[in-house]
Amino acid sequence: MKKLQMVDLQGQYEHIKDQINTSLEEIMQTSAFINGPEVQKFQKELEEYLDVKHVIPCANGTDALQIAMMGLDLKPGDEVITADFTFAATVEVIALLQLTPVLVDVEPDTFNIDPEAIRKAITPKTKAIVPVHLFGQTANMDSIMEIAKEHDLYVIEDNAQAIGANFHSREAKTYKTGTIGHVASTSFFPSKNLGCFGDGGAIFTNDDKLAHTLRGIVNHGMYERYHHDVVGVNSRLDSMQAAVLRAKLPKLDLYNEARKEAARKYDQAFEGQENIVIPYREGECDTHVYHQYTLKITNGKRDALVKHLNEKGIPCGVYYPIPLHSQKAYQDSRYNEADFPVTNLLVKEVISLPMHTELEDDQIEFITSSVIKFINN
Numbered sequence: 424m425k426k427l428q429m430v431d432l433q434g435q436y437e438h439i440k441d442q443i444n445t446s447l448e449e450i451m452q453t454s455a456f457i458n459g460p461e462v463q464k465f466q467k468e469l470e471e472y473l474d475v476k477h478v479i480p481c482a483n484g485t486d487a488l489q490i491a492m493m494g495l496d497l498k499p500g501d502e503v504i505t506a507d508f509t510f511a512a513t514v515e516v517i518a519l520l521q522l523t524p525v526l527v528d529v530e531p532d533t534f535n536i537d538p539e540a541i542r543k544a545i546t547p548k549t550k551a552i553v554p555v556h557l558f559g560q561t562a563n564m565d566s567i568m569e570i571a572k573e574h575d576l577y578v579i580e581d582n583a584q585a586i587g588a589n590f591h592s593r594e595a596k597t598y599k600t601g602t603i604g605h606v607a608s609t610s611f612f613p614s615k616n617l618g619c620f621g622d623g624g625a626i627f628t629n630d631d632k633l634a635h636t637l638r639g640i641v642n643h644g645m646y647e648r649y650h651h652d653v654v655g656v657n658s659r660l661d662s663m664q665a666a667v668l669r670a671k672l673p674k675l676d677l678y679n680e681a682r683k684e685a686a687r688k689y690d691q692a693f694e695g696q697e698n699i700v701i702p703y704r705e706g707e708c709d710t711h712v713y714h715q716y717t718l719k720i721t722n723g724k725r726d727a728l729v730k731h732l733n734e735k736g737i738p739c740g741v742y743y744p745i746p747l748h749s750q751k752a753y754q755d756s757r758y759n760e761a762d763f764p765v766t767n768l769l770v771k772e773v774i775s776l777p778m779h780t781e782l783e784d785d786q787i788e789f790i791t792s793s794v795i796k797f798i799n800n
């Protein structure tokens with residue numbers, strides 16, 4: 424059996440090595456490191472793939488989220504609702520912009536922001552909602568867009584974990600995640616479903632005016648050279664990262680299919696297990712691209728399982744072990760523990776197993792049998 428890894432980037436690289444090496448060498452020879460043709464080409468290709476009017480590449484997924492919010496007319500003190508169960512970057516940028524993060528609970532099956540909890544949290548100061556398509560599973564965008572319309576709120580999708588996932592609307596239309604709300608952010612961190620060889624990110628929007636604003640913000644607020652119309656930042660995707668992403672983008676659907684295939688095999692092995700809840704999915708899991716394959720262990724043995732798997736050389740992760748509302752940086756007197764029953768339980772039950780494009784059957788068999796044996800012991 425090949426060595427088990429949480430993410431196997433080396434194996435993925437081997438298949439596209441020649442193409443990537445050639446592009447990188449070309450960039451080194453032409454020295455077009457910043458804003459080179461690779462960046463523009465990647466931008467166009469991603470716009471086509473997503474069927475979105477504008478992709479604005481930037482330096483990482485956290486910047487992408489921050490810049491997306493800077494482009495909207497939000498003022499200090501405006502409230503932004505997001506999920507209690509997500510990576511800290513989501514709430515961090517809200518706080519950095521002196522907006523007020525309002526954390527709400529998630530759904531027990533999809534782990535995504537609960538539309539009912541959003542409704543309850545809305546006040547006259549609420550200006551935006553940030554749904555996160557967590558672990559690759561599409562959030563309930565029909566309900567979220569409906570609430571946003573009723574209350575005139577912006578929707579900023581944090582699509583860092585779900586690039587390539589589909590959303591099927593109530594009107595039977597299909598969209599890529601990240602193209603449904605007003606604006607969206609994504610990350611090309613190496614371990615994401617579409618990852619580069621360093622840091623990278625992008626913002627998506629169908630709004631021409633907002634896209635123009637954002638293109639200035641990523642470049643020091645410049646729309647004309649040395650004319651600074653707004654306060655901006657320096658956030659660029661470099662040419663080498665764009666070249667890596669251009670090699671991988673045509674394979675993204677295959678990569679996501681490989682993840683789904685691994686997820687189906689995991690699901691099958693865990694079927695009928697009383698104390699193990701497999702990830703929720705609809706139909707043929709078209710709306711889930713398995714950035715993580717996350718189980719719930721319901722008999723209180725999660726922590727013991729983590730220890731056991733580590734001892735056996737099986738990597739695993741707990742995403743996320745602490746609710747954001749309990750983090751020192753994000754405490755707020757308005758929060759009440761009774762408002763977060765789902766997140767408070769998930770942090771004790773979830774465990775993510777190795778998930779990547781190179782998983783082999785004997786590896787899955789070894790992982791699943793080890794989990795099952797331990798949990799039933």
Ligand SMILES: *Cc1c(COP(=O)(O)O)cnc(C)c1O
Nearest residue numbers: 483484485510512583584610612
């Ligand atoms: C990875 C991630 C980010 C941040 O992306 P970086 O490129 O690491 O800055 C933001 N939100 C979520 C949900 C993520 O998983």
